[in-house]
Amino acid sequence: MEESAHVDRTLDCKGLSCPMPIIQTKKAIEAMLVGEVLEVLATDPGSVADMKSWATRTQHEFLGTVTEGAVYRHFIRKGQKESAT
Amino acid sequence: MTSDAMTVRKMSAADVFAAIASREPLFILDVRNEDAYADWRIEGPSIASQNTPYFEFLEGIDPVAGQLPPKNDAVLVVCAKEGSSQFVADLLMEAGWARVAVLAGGMRSWSEHLHPVHVSELPSGGAVYQFLRPGKGCLSYMVVCGDEAVVVDAARTFQVYLDFAEAQGWYIRNVIDTHLHADHVSGGRMLAQACGASYWLSPQDASDVHFGFEPLVDGQVLAVGDVPSLIQVVHSPGHTIGSASLIVDHACLLSGDTLFVHSIGRPDLAGQAQSLGAELRRSLYTTYKSLGSELLVLPAHFAEMSEINERGFVGARLGDLYRNNAGLNVPEESQFLKMVTENLPQQPHAYQDIRLTNMGQLMPEPDQLSEMEIGPNRCAVHG
Structure with a gap:
């Protein structure tokens, strides 16, 4: 993930544990436009694998995770189809 | 444990081990992501398990209902730390599954038992x-x-x-x-x-x-x-x-x-x-x-x-x-x-x-x- 990527919205999920980061991410991305980038801040280590797995399954583009101390910054680009399961 | 029909029962890691030791059949719905499940899961001669990640349930039960066991079957929902299994177990109970439990403390407590x-x-x-x-x-x-x-x-x-x-x-x-x-x-x-x-x-x-x-x-x-x-x-x-x-x-x-x-x-x-x-x-x-x-x-x-x-x-x-x-x-x-x-x-x-x-x-x-x-x-x- 390049630091230069444009971020359209940032969602703060710090302190939340599973399943809340994914539930809130899904809600947030539903309100965005195709192609926009969502940044999710999370502290749950489980969010790293889950965010990637969820985004891939839902046709969104998982751009990567940047770890800064105890905070994970996940970047997801909204895909064409909304949260298909 | 409780007799309240609408409350999800909790099963401890000790209960799960006792079931395995006595060869008691147990169906596990493991809702962690696929990699975590492929890497490590609860196994035993009498254990049957299925992996459907919790984020498959974000749209409710309907999209995945076809993959789930019959509503009369007992289901133990398992995740990493209990939160997501509780989320899925609540959905199952609301949708009519009657015998639903979660693993108390999730795989973390299973790891430590x-x-x-x-x-x-x-x-x-x-x-x-x-x-x-x-x-x-x-x-x-x-x-x-x-x-x-x-x-x-x-x-x-x-x-x-x-x-x-x-x-x-x-x-x-x-x-x-x-x-x-x-x-x-x-x-x-x-x-x-x-x-x-x-x-x-x-x-x-x-x-x-x-x-x-x-x-x-x-x-x-x-x-x-x-x-x-x-x-x-x-x-x-x-x-x-x-x-x-x-x-x-x-x-x-x-x-x-x-x-x-x-x-x-x-x-x-x-x-x-x-x-x-x-x-x-x-x-x-x-x-x-x-x-x-x-x-x-x-x-x-x-x-x-x-x-x-x-x-x-x-x-x-x-x-x-x-x-x-x-x-x-x-x-x-x-x-x-x-x-x-x-x-x-x-x-x-x-x-x-x-x-x-x-x-x-x-x-x-x-x-x-x-x-x-x-x-x-x-x-x-x-x-």
């Missing part, structure tokens, strides 16, 4: 207890004589040993690690500190440790209760350079990660596979052979629930292992070295950080310790 089993009385009096850690396949021990106890290869959750000893009126005087562990965080040093016991470790495994310890060396004897040499130390390098095995009252052989029931130790986790492979060969094919075939081998790991015998513990006579364990039946040394250094299974999760923690060089927070220990032990070579 310890189950004590009485293995054997000793000829000199006293007894050996094995503590099964089914989630990780780790085995630790309490050797007791009189009112004194020795704990061997303690798990990180050391309070279990303190409580067990206290309930019986025993004092833990000595705590031993058979080697510097790479698959789990040792509770040995903390346990020793908590009860004022001596902590023993091989000096050869402890060259980089940041704490004091009593040196565990070949030929040494330890008194337990009023029996002066109840425990004898046998140096058995291979899995690590300092690996020790403990002969207890000429009856049991605590073999650490040198020899398991269905497999043998792997020599590569300390970064010296070639030289340690040759040491492992000598320990298994020469040193152990001279110890007596009637010894009951009690290892530090098991890989499958099927290794638990009808008496509820993992162990076998040394003579039987020389007949049945493939790793003890490789005639050529070159073939043996190839087997223990090539095509080895994946290394244990976070094993480098676990080694550094066990050396006292890293001091992770409790949450990090749990994360580091996730997954199976992977300390064996299956011949």
